[in-house]
Amino acid sequence: MEQPFRTTLAQLLKARFPIVAIESHEELRVLFEVRAVAGDADLVRTPRPVWTWSLTDGLRRDDGEEQGRTKDPADALDALLRLQQPVVAVFRDLHPSLGGAGQPGDAAVIRRLRDVATAFRSGAVPRSLVLVSPVSRVPVELEKDITVIDFPLPAEFEIRGVLEGMLRANAASPRLRIDLDDDGRERFAKAALGLTLHEAENAFARAMVNDGVLDLADLPVILEEKRQTVRKAGLLEFIETGPRLSDIGGLENLKRWLGRREGAWLADAADYGLPAPRGVLITGVPGCGKSLTAKAVAAAWGIPLLRLDIGRVFAGLVGSSEHNMRAAIRTAEAVAPCVLWIDEIEKGFAATGANDSGTSSRVFGSFLTWLQEKSRPVFVIATANEIESLPPELLRKGRFDEVFFVDLPTRAERGAIWSVHLGRWLRHPRVGGALTADHAVLTELTTLSEGYSGAEIEHALIAGVYDAFAERRPLRHDDVVRALVNMVPLSVTQAERIAAVRAWADARAVAATAAEDWDLGTPVAPTQPRPDGGGPHRPHGGRPVEF
Structure with missing residues (x-):
């Protein structure tokens, strides 16, 4: 388990690490923590005054003492070297002088930093330099002198403190009604995890002025602030959540889980x-x-849905793929609690390490380690069509809680799918009217769509609506039937492939369909006459009884 930031920083200061780099946008929070550690005799034994530097203020101590003309970073480092007393110096936004992004750094500043590292490491009094900036830049000359440590985003209790403070400050306002119990306040604080304190404060303020009522209905405002975080990172896509779990026909076992x-x-x-x-x-x-299930889970749970495109990870310069995966993971953890959706995961990790100098293997290894060790509430939903091509180490327990297999819909599931899609179209003012969704119609369509996937059922209905649109009339029963019998479903074109997937899942995965929904009734006849009289309709095999 990672140590708290104060413990880590205190150990580095006591061990006289000369230069410490902290990547964070929250320099005020960093300064607060540094001051708390530097002034605590229980943590560092020798309390030390804190000096701060910025390009606008120069080098000054917390009590206001200044070091002359020190706005230039090289002059400030020279002044720091002359301080022969215990000190913790915090330099803010020195990163432009350190280069990066193809730009060389300031040679004079880099040389002085090396001098500072040498002097602080061997000096008689404890001195340390802390570099704080929103980006981490360590020139090759300083790689052995600078120690980089993580500064965590605000914990839940810190965000809860901001929320409680804002609630107290606005409790007497006649224009705001607060309707949050303790559970609701916990949900607000957890929803804001991953934001900086400033971002969380902005989100809470926006929720308050949204409609004059602060309640659970304002949680989407917090998620919108998180959307900005994801968009700025660039590696993940913030997906608009779709239907709820109750809107998905079938898959009762998976939905119950x-x-x-x-x-x-x-x-x-x-x-x-x-x-x-x-x-x-x-x-x-x-x-x-x-x-569809991945989208529905996020909607049902009321948390953000992020999509990781493996193709974006394997892009850019040599060495950037590993960095991209780490950055994507950090972003997902910053937005947690959330759902991280990895679609067709086998496309990215099926042949790790092949013809790419081991890049895929290293990225895959980082991903596996994170799956095993992650402590933030990031619920990963990975989907795969060719799961047998995935590396076996991805499938072992501890990486995912469960592996589910989604087969072609049973008769009961097809009826539920037809009800969902027909209900949507028949409510349309131009489409509905000539077709009903009574028991007889659903029974016929369910029988005719034996062996069809849910997507194929939806497509057949859309094809029927196109026929109705061409003649500018409502949808009719024969439009849907014609589209069904003219379609050749995947269960026919990919029969061998589907049989292989079923064989793999037979002993390795949990059925997403509840046992009570399995269709074990009368088998479909070898041939069925087409309703349009155009010859036999090809049969489609359903789920084998033993599966």
Whole structure:
């Protein structure tokens, strides 16, 4: 487990590490923590005054004492070298002088930093230099002299403190009604995890002025602030959440499993001693709801949905892929609690290490380590169509909580899918009217769509609406039937492939369909006459009984 920041910094100061670099946008929080450590005799034994430097203020001590003309960074470092007393100096935004992004650094500043490292390491009094900037830049000349440490984003109790302070400050306002119990305040604080204190304060203020009422309905305002964080990072895509789990036809076993883990990152689950759920790997027949489930989970749980495109990770200069994966992971953890969706994961990790000097293997290794060790509530949903091509180490327990297999929809599931899609179209003022969704119609369409995936059922209905649109009339029963019988589904064109996927999943995955929904009734006849009289309609095999 990672040590608290104050403990780490105190150890480095006591060990007289000469230069420490901290990457953070929150320089005021960093300064607060540095001052707390430097002035605590229990942490550092010898309390030390804190000096700060910036390009606008120069070098000055906390009590106001200045060191002459020191706005130039080289002059400030010279003045720092002359201070023969215990000191912790915090230099803010020195990174432009250190180069980076193809630009050389200031040779004079880099040379003086090396002199500072030598003098502070061997000096008679404890002195340390802390570099604080929003980006981490360590020139090759200073790689052995600078120690980089992580500065965590605000913890939940810090964000909760900001929220409580704002609630107290605005409690007497006649224009604001606060409707949040303790559980609601916890949800607000957890929703703001991953934001800086300033960003969290902005989000809470926006939620307050949104409609004059602060309640759980304002949680999307917090998520919008997180959307800005993801957009700025560039490696992840913030996805608009889709339908809820109840809007997905079938997959009752998977939906029940997911439903029982809603809110498992809150304090109630911690009281049970439960860790946050890690995630699921969903494989199966294409077009049967794997990606839709990822969108529905985020909507049902009320947390952000992020999509990781592996192709974006493997891009850029040599060595940037590993950096991109780490950056993507940091962004996801900053936005947590969230759902991280990795679509068609086998496309990125199927052949790791092949013909790329080991880049894929290193990126894959970083990803596996994070899956195993992650402590932030990032629920990973990975989908795969060709799961047998994935490395076996990805599938072992501890990486994902469960592996689910999504097969072609059963008869009961097809009925539910038809109800969802027909209900949507029949409510349309131009499309509905000539077709009903009564029991007889659903039974016929369910029978005709034997072997069809959910996506193919949706496409057949859309094709029927196109026919209705061409004649500028409402949708009719024969439009849908004609589209169905003219379509050759994947269960026919990829029959061998689907059989292989089923064979793999038989002993390795949990069925996403509940056992009570399995369709084990009368088999479909070898041939079925087309309703349009155009010859036999090809049969499509359903789920084998033993599966």
